[in-house]
Amino acid sequence: EEELPLLQNGGRKDYIIIYYDRAHIYIFLFLLEYLVETEYLSVDPYMRPYVRDLPLGTTMIGSQVAKIVESKNPSFPVGKKIVGNLGWRTHTIIDPKTEDLFFKQKPYLLPDIDELPSSLGLGMLGMPGNTAYFGLLEICKPKSGETIVISGAAGAVGSHVGQIAKNLGLNVIGICGSDEKCKWLTEEMGFDFAINYKTMPVAARLREVAPQGVDCYFDNVGGDISGIVMYQMNLFGRVAVCGSISSYDADTSSLPKCAILQPALVTNQLKMEGFIVKRWSDRWNEGIMQNLQWIREGKLRYRETVTKGFENMFDAFIGMMRGDNIGKAIVQV
Numbered sequence: 001e002e003e004l005p006l007l008q009n010g011g012r013k014d015y016i017i018i019y020y021d022r023a024h025i026y027i028f029l030f031l032l033e034y035l036v037e038t039e040y041l042s043v044d045p046y047m048r049p050y051v052r053d054l055p056l057g058t059t060m061i062g063s064q065v066a067k068i069v070e071s072k073n074p075s076f077p078v079g080k081k082i083v084g085n086l087g088w089r090t091h092t093i094i095d096p097k098t099e100d101l102f103f104k105q106k107p108y109l110l111p112d113i114d115e116l117p118s119s120l121g122l123g124m125l126g127m128p129g130n131t132a133y134f135g136l137l138e139i140c141k142p143k144s145g146e147t148i149v150i151s152g153a154a155g156a157v158g159s160h161v162g163q164i165a166k167n168l169g170l171n172v173i174g175i176c177g178s179d180e181k182c183k184w185l186t187e188e189m190g191f192d193f194a195i196n197y198k199t200m201p202v203a204a205r206l207r208e209v210a211p212q213g214v215d216c217y218f219d220n221v222g223g224d225i226s227g228i229v230m231y232q233m234n235l236f237g238r239v240a241v242c243g244s245i246s247s248y249d250a251d252t253s254s255l256p257k258c259a260i261l262q263p264a265l266v267t268n269q270l271k272m273e274g275f276i277v278k279r280w281s282d283r284w285n286e287g288i289m290q291n292l293q294w295i296r297e298g299k300l301r302y303r304e305t306v307t308k309g310f311e312n313m314f315d316a317f318i319g320m321m322r323g324d325n326i327g328k329a330i331v332q333v
C-alpha cells in the first residue's frame with residue numbers, strides 16, 4: 001500500500017492509494033478536501049503568551065466551529081460541523097491529512113448535539129471542557145467531602161471544574177473578579193462560596209469560609225492569589241496548575257517577582273503539578289462525551305459571553321483578558 005500526492009490544484013492536494021497482490025493492481029483516487037465556513041471562533045488566554053513566537057503576518061492562531069459547505073470527503077460530509085484550530089479566518093479548505101502547526105491536532109467532527117448550541121464545541125464540549133475534566137480528575141484526584149478552591153472560577157474552565165467538583169460531593173470555593181460573577185457562581189452554578197479578589201481580602205475571607213483548610217487547588221491564575229491559597233492547604237493537598245493568566249503579560253526574560261511557595265509545599269507536603277490538556281489527546285473523545293452526558297442530565301450548566309462579528313475578534317480577546325466574560329468567551333461570525 002502506498003500513498004502518493006497526485007495532483008496539485010493550486011496548492012490543494014488529492015491522494016491516490018494503490019493496492020496490489022500477485023495478479024492485480026487496484027488504484028483508488030481519493031479527493032479528500034473539504035471547505036468549511038466558520039460559525040464561531042474562540043478567544044482563549046493561551047493566545048496572549050503564545051503569539052509572541054508568531055512571526056508578523058502569520059494568521060492569528062485559534063480554534064473554531066465551522067460548517068462543512070463543500071466536500072470531496074465521505075468522512076466529512078456537507079452539513080456536518082467540525083472543531084479545528086484553523087486560526088482567525090472565515091473560510092478554510094481543509095486537507096484532512098494536515099494537522100495544524102501549532103497544536104498538532106487534526107480537525108474533528110463535532111458530535112451531533114442538535115438540541116445544544118454548536119459553540120459548545122469551543123467550551124464545555126471542547127478544549128476548555130476537557131481541561132476541566134482531566135485536570136480536575138487526574139491531577140487533583142478529588143474525594144467527596146474535601147474542599148477545593150478554584151481561581152479564575154467564573155471563566156470557561158473554572159466554572160466547569162467547580163460544577164464537576166460539586167457533583168462529586170466537594171465543598172467548592174471560587175475566586176473571581178466581580179460581585180456579579182460571585183453571585184452567578186453561588187446562586188446558579190452550585191458553588192458553596194465565592195470570593196471577589198478585587199474587593200475582598202482573599203486570605204482572611206478564605207480562612208472564614210474554609211476553616212477546615214483546603215485539600216485541592218485548581219489554579220487558573222497564578223501569582224499572589226495562588227500563594228495565599230497554598231498557605232491554607234491541608235496535609236497532602238493537591239494543586240493542579242492549569243494556567244497563570246495574572247502573569248501572561250509579564251516579562252519572563254528576567255526572574256519575575258513571585259510569591260515564595262516552598263514553605264507551604266514542604267510543611268503541608270503538597271503535590272503541585274502543571275499540565276497541558278493535550279496530554280490526554282488519546283482520551284479526547286471520552287472527555288467530550290462525558291461532559292455532553294452531564295449537560296444532557298442537567299449536571300453541568302453552561303454560559304457563554306458572545307461577541308458578534310468577525311471584525312470584533314480583537315475586542316473580544318482583550319475583553320476576555322480583562323475579565324468581561326462570564327463562562328466561555330466566543331465570537332459569532
Ligand code: NDP
Pocket residue numbers: 044045046127128131152153154155156157158175176177178181220221241242243244245246247275276277278320321322323324325327328329
Ligand atoms: P476564562 O474564561 O477564565 O477567561 C479568563 C479570565 O481570567 C477572565 O475572565 C478574568 O476573570 C481572569 N483574569 C484575567 N486577568 C487576571 C488576573 N490578573 N488575575 C486573576 N484573574 C484574571 O479563560 P479560560 O477558562 O479559557 O482559561 C482559564 C485558565 O486556564 C487560563 O489561565 C488558561 O491559560 C488556562 N488553560 C490551560 C489549559 C491547559 O491545558 N493547561 C487549557 C485551557 C486553559 P476575573 O474577572 O475573575 O478576573
